[in-house]
Amino acid sequence: MSNLLHFTLGALLEDTARRFPDNDALVYPDRGLRLSYREFDALCDRVAKGLMAIGVKKGEHLAIWATNVPEWVVLQFATAKIGAVLVTVNTSYKSAELEYVLNQSDSTTLFLVQGFKDTNYVETVNTVVPELTSAPFGQLACAKLPFLKNVIFLGGGAPAGMLAYAELEKLGEKITDAELAAVKASLDEHEVINMQYTSGTTGFPKGVMLTHHNLVNNGFNIGECMKFTEQDRLCIPVPFFHCFGCVLGVLACVTHGSTMVPVETFNPEAVLKAIEAERCTAVHGVPTMFIAEMEHPAFRKYDLSTLRSGIMAGSPCPIEVMKRVIRDMHCSEITITYGQTESSPGITMTRTDDPIELRVASVGRALPDVEVKIIDIETGAALPPGKQGELCTRGYHVMKGYYKMPEETAKAIDGDGWLHTGDLAVMDENGYCKITGRIKNMIIRGGENVYPREIEEFLYTHPKVADVQVYGVPDAKYGEQVMAAVKIKDGVSCSEEEIKDFCRGRIANYKIPYYVKFVDEYPMTASGKIQKFKLREMAIRELRLEEAETA
Incomplete structure (x- = not known):
């Protein structure tokens, strides 16, 4: 029996805020920020009105270039409440990559922080958009980026040509509740709401179009597999611009009334501090993050005894690392999730009660309402258990396609709706999959x-x-x-x-x-x-x- 949810992202948040109004929704211990679900939902509404006030319409593309700041999570829902598509920009991008994404995505608005690591985002944007500093806000005309109209600064004191994010809420005061409600009523769960650019390890990055339906249900099923409830508190040190952060993190929490405890930029001790301070029950990370946390000189001084679960994903998970996480970080119910951006992203996942042998030797079995098969690379025929081939998947989680790249979409999704992952895998007789490599990595x-x-x-x-x-x-x-x-x-x-x-x-x-x-x-x-x-x-x-x- 299908357990699929039928919410837009905005309606999902409103439903959770009704069910768990006083539960912590978003907590940044280092900033002293703590918002309940009631407060968080109301803030997202105010920012949604602010976006309407500057002229953002349903279907417009809004890009965000930022680390895991609080505004990121607010914008994930505020944009969705008015049907605008959030385009997530990789925090490591430089000027040519930024220009490519803004241009290819037809983004009308860019949100940005001051910078990250060795890249000053403000200077980079001024290089890409030289017209910005002399244009009044909202009247930008950029030769290279004809769609770009607004640049909004996530921080105090906006640079020339940009609007301070804090002003958005004030501008939103002129939009009535009825106007916002009318836009919400016009939305459909199968509309695209999020666009993520694939990491681009080969070729130009492609804009993966994901819908409310894709994201809400993937987040929900991920949370179900970790046995999340409103009592859980998840530390999220993985970046929001990637599905790991904004779906396996944010949406796994919001679908269950759980608490989000993000870490702005990855630092192993900051993660350990946040887990102890907020008594987190789960933590996400790629294997290198877990290794850095456990190898940190101060690792033993932090109390991680509240941890129970979390996800290790993003790259193959070494068995020895997995065993240490279970033993030394108290994550007895740590899970492995496998997927890709094109599948919202989760395809398979281990379950919290799987025996450790399965949890360390496989990437689990198909998520609920998801089909998985292994096919022969040469013939395309489905293979029996134990035979290696390409992993393909079909279901609610498969992307709508690549933005403005119909040929690439047709290469990825066949006529029967199967997404071809490009990953080599073996499935056992119980449906548990082992990823053996990339077809290209062989x-x-x-x-x-x-x-x-x-x-x-x-x-x-x-x-x-x-x-x-x-x-x-x-x-x-x-x-x-x-x-x-x-x-x-x-x-x-x-x-x-x-x-x-x-x-x-x-x-x-x-x-x-x-x-x-x-x-x-x-x-x-x-x-x-x-x-x-x-x-x-x-x-x-x-x-x-x-x-x-x-x-």
Whole structure:
């Protein structure tokens, strides 16, 4: 029986605020900010009116370029309440990428913070939009970005040409409740409400169009699988611009009346502090975040005993890391979620009561109301349990398509509605899936298919290895050789030969890394995905393999 919800994002929040008005909705302990669901919903209404006051109409695209600030969560619902589409911009983008997204998405409005890490967003925007500083607010005419009209600053004292976010609420006072209600009444749950640009590990980023129906139901089912109730409190250190933050985090909470405790920018100690201060019952993160938290010198001084669950996702989850999270962070019900932006994002998930063997060795089974099958890469035929092929999925969670890219959409979603993930997987007879790699990540060495994930899992059992990434590099004789980029644990030393010796006799010779490189960090997307193609490019340069690549 289907348990799908039929809410718009705005109606969902209003329903939760009716059911749990006094429950904490949004808490930033370091800012002293604490909003109940009643207060949070009322604030979203005021900001929605402010957007109407500056002329934002249903269906318009509004981009947000910001870290996990409180305004981000408010805008996620305020835009949805008037049917405007929130376009999420990667916090690590630079000027060319920002220009591409604003242009490709036809965004009329940009919200931004001062900056992030080494990028000053205000300066970057002024470079991309030189007309901004001399244009009165709302009258911007940008040659390169003809749709862009408004730039709104999330902070005090707006720079030239921008509107201070605080002014939005004031401007909204001229919009009546009846006017807002009329817009809400015109919305449909199957309309696009969110656009996220895929990380762009290959080619130009594509704008994934997601609907109210996609997001509300994925958030709800994710929360169900973690057994969330109004008693749960989730620490969210993963970025909001990615589905991990705004769906698996925000919407898993809002669908259940749970409390959101975001961390503005990832810092392992800030996460530990927030969990202790707010007695969080769950925490999300990519494996590298969990590793950083547990390896932090102050880890033992924080009380994490209230933790129960959470999600580890975003990249393959090493078994050893998973065991440590269960043991040392008290997350006995930690889950693994697998998916991609195109599927809102969750496809499969482990359950809190799955035996640990399944939770560490698989990415779980299909979420409720979601279909999953494994197909033969050559023929497209469905494969039986135990056979490796491409994982495909169908259901309420599949995107509407890529914005203005019908050919790319047709490549991703077939005529029967199946989304082709590009991921290699094996499904067992109970429906539990194991991701074995990306079709593109597969290494072919001398005719043998080598799956990086298998070698990574093996090397994680080495006592000195903290993290490892395996990928293929060109080779004149074999086509490709196996390379491992290894992070070793603090305070130990390790040699290339030690790593190879550890493998000899334990995994097939053709799987043993031919090259071993020791690294302190990996090139990553802002959402925590390790960019193996960059590791490969670096290796080609450092090892002078350019000729082998073209051979």
